[in-house]
């Protein structure tokens with residue numbers, strides 16, 4: 001069967017939660033995807049920052065197959081080797097002393113919210129997050145998300161979440177109340193439109209937390225795991241959180257999330273405090289262990305930084321050429337955004353559709369910026385291909 005028939009079946013079967021592009025993806029290798037009609041695409045989204053080592057990386061596929069033929073699931077009533085190896089790797093390469101494994105980003109954030117409340121004295125419960133943020137789609141994480149469109153229709157929201165205006169440290173401090181226990185933020189807002197938080201802003205948030213006895217939670221679900229050119233984004237801003245959440249690229253496509261914390265915070269959890277049936281699944285963990293080993297190999301992250309600079313430079317070249325683009329590319333490493341000018345914002349989806357028709361996958365984040373999230377293994381030649389396609393689309397639309 002080709003694209004059209006599968007799409008018809010798919011549309012008849014699923015709840016209407018996704019607006020999808022007209023392609024049924026059947027195969028992936030590296031930065032390339034192939035659909036059921038045999039069309040090829042240059043994937044500059046990587047399954048939304050998930051397949052960072054490319055589609056079907058041979059070493060990860062091998063680890064998955066090996067683990068799948070050895071042990072697939074036993075629950076967390078027993079120890080397993082892959083999840084212990086993964087936890088050790090995460091601890092050895094971060095500030096954290098302890099790990100909790102979940103199955104998705106939203107679940108990792110749920111765990112972080114629960115830990116922050118449990119670790120806070122005197123029943124403090126409130127979490128302040130930032131306008132424009134995205135933290136997931138479960139009720140608590142949607143309440144933490146600082147974009148009202150994700151909350152519409154789902155009232156009442158769980159209590160204990162408030163949103164501070166973006167980049168306004170005085171307003172944030174003014175919101176801290178006796179019941180506040182933590183500040184939650186992404187070091188770089190991904191879904192919000194590829195918006196990095198300035199290092200001084202992050203440092204000021206850290207100081208607020210220290211001064212008021214609050215925990216600092218970084219949601220690095222999108223920007224962790226090498227995306228910004230260091231294993232974790234916090235390494236670059238010089239600010240260390242108390243709790244860190246990861247998911248997207250951790251399993252290179254297998255569903256897995258992680259919540260990391262310092263011992264002084266983590267010790268609030270005891271047996272029974274929190275759990276997950278599937279969390280730390282051996283197959284997902286075997287994939288994640290391989291992901292970490294590949295990302296930590298000599299030269300890998302330096303190459304991500306170099307290619308990130310190259311991509312930013314080439315995107316900024318387009319920004320100089322087309323008035324439709326509001327400013328130089330913004331981002332860190334291989335998450336880069338091209339913000340559109342006010343009058344061009346409604347053309348964002350059209351730009352993405354035209355790129356799709358040319359066989360290049362990108363998206364439009366937060367109604368603000370075209371977002372590039374290519375696999376970290378993308379080549380300079382493939383970056384050139386992306387730039388060429390963007391150049392053609394902006395030329396067509398600027399006529």
Ligand SMILES: *Cc1c(COP(=O)(O)O)cnc(C)c1O
Nearest residue numbers: 104105106134135136219221222
């Ligand atoms: C994707 C994302 C989430 C939610 O992850 P899911 O795996 O979809 O639940 C949370 N926070 C950020 C920053 C994300 O980018």
